[in-house]
Amino acid sequence: MPAHEESSNPLVKERNHLAASRTALRAMREDVQALDIRDVTANWVNAAVLQAQIDDRIKALADLSHTPLFFGRLDYLHEVGAEKAEGVSAGAARGAPAGGGEQFYIGRRHVHDAHGDPMVIDWRAPVSQPFYQASRKNPLDVDRRRRFGYTGGELTAYEDEHLTDPAETEQTSKLLQAEIERPRVGPMRDIVATIQPEQDEIVRSGLGGTVCVQGGPGTGKTAVGLHRVAYLLYAHRERLARTGTLVVGPNRSFLHYIEQVLPALGELEVRQATVEDLVAARVEVRGTDGSAAAVIKGDARMADVLRQAIRSHVTPPAEPVVVVRGSRRWRVPAYEVEEMVSELLARDMRYGAAHEALPQRIAHAVLVRMEEAGEAPDDRVQNAVARNPAVKAAVKAVWPAVDPAKLVLRLLTDADFLAAHADGILTDEEQKHVLMTRPARSVKAARWTAADAVLIDEAADLVARTHSLGHVVIDEAQDLSPMQYRAVGRRCSTGSATVLGDLAQGTTPWSTRSWEQALFHLGKPDAVIEELTAGFRVPREVIAYASRLLPAISPGLAPVESVRETPGSLVVREVASAQELDAAVVAACEESLRQEGSIGLIAADARVPSLSAALAAAGHSCLSPGEETTAESRLTLVPASLAKGLEYDYVVLDEPAAVVDGEPDERTGLRRLYVALTRAVSGLVVLHAAPLPQQLG
Numbered sequence: 001m002p003a004h005e006e007s008s009n010p011l012v013k014e015r016n017h018l019a020a021s022r023t024a025l026r027a028m029r030e031d032v033q034a035l036d037i038r039d040v041t042a043n044w045v046n047a048a049v050l051q052a053q054i055d056d057r058i059k060a061l062a063d064l065s066h067t068p069l070f071f072g073r074l075d076y077l078h079e080v081g082a083e084k085a086e087g088v089s090a091g092a093a094r095g096a097p098a099g100g101g102e103q104f105y106i107g108r109r110h111v112h113d114a115h116g117d118p119m120v121i122d123w124r125a126p127v128s129q130p131f132y133q134a135s136r137k138n139p140l141d142v143d144r145r146r147r148f149g150y151t152g153g154e155l156t157a158y159e160d161e162h163l164t165d166p167a168e169t170e171q172t173s174k175l176l177q178a179e180i181e182r183p184r185v186g187p188m189r190d191i192v193a194t195i196q197p198e199q200d201e202i203v204r205s206g207l208g209g210t211v212c213v214q215g216g217p218g219t220g221k222t223a224v225g226l227h228r229v230a231y232l233l234y235a236h237r238e239r240l241a242r243t244g245t246l247v248v249g250p251n252r253s254f255l256h257y258i259e260q261v262l263p264a265l266g267e268l269e270v271r272q273a274t275v276e277d278l279v280a281a282r283v284e285v286r287g288t289d290g291s292a293a294a295v296i297k298g299d300a301r302m303a304d305v306l307r308q309a310i311r312s313h314v315t316p317p318a319e320p321v322v323v324v325r326g327s328r329r330w331r332v333p334a335y336e337v338e339e340m341v342s343e344l345l346a347r348d349m350r351y352g353a354a355h356e357a358l359p360q361r362i363a364h365a366v367l368v369r370m371e372e373a374g375e376a377p378d379d380r381v382q383n384a385v386a387r388n389p390a391v392k393a394a395v396k397a398v399w400p401a402v403d404p405a406k407l408v409l410r411l412l413t414d415a416d417f418l419a420a421h422a423d424g425i426l427t428d429e430e431q432k433h434v435l436m437t438r439p440a441r442s443v444k445a446a447r448w449t450a451a452d453a454v455l456i457d458e459a460a461d462l463v464a465r466t467h468s469l470g471h472v473v474i475d476e477a478q479d480l481s482p483m484q485y486r487a488v489g490r491r492c493s494t495g496s497a498t499v500l501g502d503l504a505q506g507t508t509p510w511s512t513r514s515w516e517q518a519l520f521h522l523g524k525p526d527a528v529i530e531e532l533t534a535g536f537r538v539p540r541e542v543i544a545y546a547s548r549l550l551p552a553i554s555p556g557l558a559p560v561e562s563v564r565e566t567p568g569s570l571v572v573r574e575v576a577s578a579q580e581l582d583a584a585v586v587a588a589c590e591e592s593l594r595q596e597g598s599i600g601l602i603a604a605d606a607r608v609p610s611l612s613a614a615l616a617a618a619g620h621s622c623l624s625p626g627e628e629t630t631a632e633s634r635l636t637l638v639p640a641s642l643a644k645g646l647e648y649d650y651v652v653l654d655e656p657a658a659v660v661d662g663e664p665d666e667r668t669g670l671r672r673l674y675v676a677l678t679r680a681v682s683g684l685v686v687l688h689a690a691p692l693p694q695q696l697g
């Protein structure tokens with residue numbers, strides 16, 4: 001209950017404001033539902049588009065009973081200035097505390113009353129920012145910050161900080177702590193009520209610049225990235241609606257896990273995809289690469305090879321172009337066409353754009369001759385000449401169209417063609433690795449790998465510029481290859497990016513070694529690199545245990561400082577023999593199921609079938625990673641390879657040595673183990689029959 005009493009019961013007043021805000025929100029929704037669009041739409045296409053927008057708006061205005069409409073209140077000392085007033089209409093109905101300042105309720109979305117005056121201010125509005133940033137040292141004109149506590153949708157508590165009262169001392173907020181420690185059930189949720197100052201700075205950094213965030217497990221990188229998109233959409237709604245936004249994640253399960261955060265914040269238009277989704281539009285990925293081949297194919301030098309290979313299609317003209325029109329013949333000599341070609345090459349334009357431009361250039365040369373001969377040709381004549389069979393034939397010989405997939409197929413199947421463009425760039429050994437072991441005859445027949453699809457995407461961009469979005473968030477970025485960074489980078493070449501990752505969690509053979517390099521490949525070398533160090537997921541004991549691996553997996557990285565005490569959160573249990581391990585694991589899961597919240601059983605991929613069978617025999621069904629946990633179904637069996645980015649209240653970790661052995665080398669194995677050890681919110685039980693990796697000792 002409150003530390004400071006007001007004259008009448010403040011909790012009652014706050015509940016009244018909540019009830020009034022809900023009524024106002026309902027009225028806003030009803031207004032939208034009542035819109036009659038028949039008069040304003042010219043045809044059914046317009047009507048359908050408008051109706052879809054209205055439906056989205058109705059969805060965005062839904063009053064979700066489990067997500068409180070507001071979570072905080074700011075009492076300003078003075079009226080807010082014009083620079084902050086955006087999103088706050090000029091009316092007087094914002095509450096006015098004694099003393100002449102203004103009062104604002106901060107929530108997930110803007111709610112206004114029938115007069116258009118705000119009842120709740122969007123957390124992203126400038127006037128809300130002090131809720132996250134104001135401190136005793138720098139109160140930002142805030143007299144009082146109030147946080148609200150809810151139980152099952154009911155407003156049940158509040159907590160005040162009087163930032164300008166010298167008598168009051170700094171205390172950690174109990175409501176904040178409780179919110180951070182709330183058990184996890186279901187998919188990831190938003191953190192608007194508790195964004196921390198250092199996170200808020202990243203969330204609100206401008207649309208113009210790219211930000212890269214290095215942060216250990218559970219420091220809120222994913223949360224920050226998603227809230228940043230929501231913030232940018234608020235601050236630059238029109239521009240981003242036109243250009244589009246995208247969140248890139250490592251796999252489907254992860255995308256499922258995070259997919260509800262943005263809709264809960266009212267943002268329904270953000271695309272979410274894996275890098276493979278982005279690049280696999282052109283070919284179907286059916287094959288896999290060995291790690292040696294994948295590393296070379298993912299190396300940025302491949303971009304140089306492709307560039308050379310595509311340019312090799314340009315051949316200097318051997319003959320003049322002779323265009324016959326009516327009774328006349330027009331001749332453009334070979335040297336003149338060659339000059340055009342050199343000029344196009346020097347301009348460094350896209351291959352396909354130059355292919356389109358060349359016939360027009362040749363036609364122009366013909367037109368000049370026509371004019372010299374006293375004719376008066378216009379644009380239509382130029383276009384007709386550009387389509388003349390002789391011009392077409394000349395362009396086909398000099399600057400032929402190139403199909404990106406066919407180009408890559410030739411590079412991967414024709415050793416001489418590869419050598420011609422890779423010599424001096426790739427060693428002989430590397431070239432051998434890149435060549436298909438079973439050369440396919442056609443694009444359709446080829447068993448393309450994920451890395452091949454990225455090469456094709458690169459080639460396609462050499463032919464025609466890739467469409468760029470306004471903003472792209474890349475999560476778990478440390479696992480991207482340089483070529484994958486390039487693929488994502490061209491999708492934000494005219495926009496900006498948020499790059500999120502942890503060097504210690506890189507588990508691909510090509511994983512990022514330095515953020516500077518990664519940003520260079522992304523095409524954003526001037527990005528700001530930030531670091532998050534406070535951990536909101538993993539309890540102190542557990543993160544300390546996992547951090548023992550850091551010197552081996554990422555020397556130089558500082559361990560995460562957990563904000564969660566939770567004594568007794570780590571149990572390491574040795575099982576007498578391998579035969580008894582499955583039963584011990586099932587028992588540990590049952591033990592965990594007695595607690596509230598979600599349970600994740602993480603095991604080496606190879607151990608999953610046996611554990612699945614053991615659980616089934618004991619009468620437990622389990623979910624797959626990313627599938628929604630519910631009150632009835634709370635146990636997920638997670639192959640270690642899919643654990644990244646996910647979290648569970650209680651984690652049972654099966655046989656760490658097997659997790660390490662599941663990877664091609666020890667460092668990658670230990671990194672995989674580090675990921676597995678850092679998924680727990682409340683408790684971790686480690687079970688092992690084999691000796692633990694000595695780095696944990």
Ligand SMILES: Nc1ncnc2c1ncn2[C@@H]1O[C@H](COP(=O)(O)OP(=O)(O)OP(=O)(O)O)[C@@H](O)[C@H]1O
Pocket residue numbers: 179180189190191194195196199215216217218219220221222223224502505536537644645646647678
């Ligand atoms: N300011 C915060 N208030 C409350 N919870 C937070 C805050 N920041 C992060 N969290 C919670 O901490 C957990 C970890 O956050 P998140 O998944 O974003 O971390 P991460 O850095 O992406 O971790 P990983 O490296 O393991 O992928 C999530 O449950 C998230 O909601």
